Amino acid sequence: MTSDNPVHELFGMPHSLYSGIARAYLRTQGIAYRELGTRHPRFAAEILPVTRRSIIPVLRSAEGDVVQDSLDIIDHFEARGVPYPAYPEGPLQCILAMLLQYYGVQSMLRHAMHFRWSFLAEQEDFIRHAFASALGAELAEDVMQRMQSYLPGLGVTPDTAPLIEASYRDLLYLLNTHLAQHPYLFGGRPSIADYGLIGPLYAHLGRDPVPAGIMKTTAPWVYRWVERMLAPGLDVVEFADYGTGFFADDTVADTLAPVLAHVAAEVFPELTDKLAFLDAWVSNNQPTDGQPVGAKPHQRHVGQVQTQFRGVPIQAGVEPYLLYLLQRATDVLYGLPAAEQERVQAALHAYGLAAAVPAPRDYRVGRVGQLEVWLR
Numbered sequence: 277m278t279s280d281n282p283v284h285e286l287f288g289m290p291h292s293l294y295s296g297i298a299r300a301y302l303r304t305q306g307i308a309y310r311e312l313g314t315r316h317p318r319f320a321a322e323i324l325p326v327t328r329r330s331i332i333p334v335l336r337s338a339e340g341d342v343v344q345d346s347l348d349i350i351d352h353f354e355a356r357g358v359p360y361p362a363y364p365e366g367p368l369q370c371i372l373a374m375l376l377q378y379y380g381v382q383s384m385l386r387h388a389m390h391f392r393w394s395f396l397a398e399q400e401d402f403i404r405h406a407f408a409s410a411l412g413a414e415l416a417e418d419v420m421q422r423m424q425s426y427l428p429g430l431g432v433t434p435d436t437a438p439l440i441e442a443s444y445r446d447l448l449y450l451l452n453t454h455l456a457q458h459p460y461l462f463g464g465r466p467s468i469a470d471y472g473l474i475g476p477l478y479a480h481l482g483r484d485p486v487p488a489g490i491m492k493t494t495a496p497w498v499y500r501w502v503e504r505m506l507a508p509g510l511d512v513v514e515f516a517d518y519g520t521g522f523f524a525d526d527t528v529a530d531t532l533a534p535v536l537a538h539v540a541a542e543v544f545p546e547l548t549d550k551l552a553f554l555d556a557w558v559s560n561n562q563p564t565d566g567q568p569v570g571a572k573p574h575q576r577h578v579g580q581v582q583t584q585f586r587g588v589p590i591q592a593g594v595e596p597y598l599l600y601l602l603q604r605a606t607d608v609l610y611g612l613p614a615a616e617q618e619r620v621q622a623a624l625h626a627y628g629l630a631a632a633v634p635a636p637r638d639y640r641v642g643r644v645g646q647l648e649v650w651l652r
């Protein structure tokens with residue numbers, strides 16, 4: 277099949293955070309695909325009836341499967357075999373990669389949205405162009421308004437803004453140090469950690485003028501990694517003889533440890549508070565097996581929790597989806613033989629991330645019919 281006649285279709289948008297994850301994965305793996313926008317007639321005719329909510333990315337595979345969710349799109353291809361599998365075999369690496377993925381796709385939505393919408397004076401033309409070219413001028417206006425309305429629910433306030441900006445700069449510094457020595461977070465090929473982080477670090481922070489300018493001027497290795505992640509195959513010209521494996525023997529690079537410390541300093545107590553909120557919600561509402569988490573398909577939050585971001589009080593929406601991401605780490609950890617579990621637990625403690633792996637619960641979050649559902 278040539279690229280003129282690709283087998284898979286990806287419905288996405290150039291400036292969409294989660295579309296960038298799926299796109300990076302397809303390109304890295306050399307999977308032929310064609311990208312279509314939500315204005316393509318087939319989105320309304322063939323995709324919306326299946327997803328029941330206007331959300332991207334959506335894969336329509338050559339075989340006719342419709343898959344929404346950036347993670348499920350990755351897993352769809354992982355299950356079928358790819359040149360560069362994204363899940364490390366070492367349990368510690370795999371769990372840490374899942375935690376970094378969570379950080380990218382959930383925690384860093386705050387950074388991504390703040391930098392996109394709080395600097396309109398400097399970059400409004402660029403943002404408007406992105407939305408208008410993808411959606412048409414009229415709908416673009418509505419969607420831009422709606423996106424901005426999400427900021428308070430993401431904990432973006434005048435009090436947190438300077439902390440979010442400092443966090444972005446700190447992360448860039450730490451990643452720059454790591455990526456000067458290694459092409460990807462866990463070695464010679466991208467893992468799900470890279471795919472999680474590329475979401476915010478490409479579509480918003482690596483592309484919108486203000487945060488991309490900060491990235492280019494302060495963290496050139498991170499900017500190169502962003503290019504690398506979006507290029508076909510492994511774009512590793514600086515690391516030509518590095519090899520394509522993950523670090524040997526389930527080890528973690530010294531330069532990654534400070535990145536993990538950054539994540540640990542930022543995800544708590546918010547993550548713990550959200551998990552406690554989910555437990556209380558399930559206990560109070562007793563959802564049945566297979567019940568969608570929202571009353572309507574587009575509802576992803578089950579409530580708002582009072583918590584903190586770097587010591588400052590915030591309110592944040594609680595998405596059961598976070599458990600969908602993190603319970604995979606639970607499964608890896610609790611599926612290990614006792615001695616291995618002890619080794620991995622000790623390492624997670626040392627990185628300050630033990631509490632980021634949720635203990636097994638009497639409920640899970642699954643995805644059925646393209647929606648998050650409770651599993652009992």
Ligand SMILES: N[C@@H](CCC(=O)N[C@@H](CS)C(=O)NCC(=O)O)C(=O)O
Pocket residue numbers: 292293294295330331332333344345346347597
């Ligand atoms: N968990 C989903 C999240 C997808 C998502 O939030 N996509 C955004 C665009 S980047 C969207 O479609 N938002 C629609 C809306 O909020 O109305 C995934 O990973 O695919």
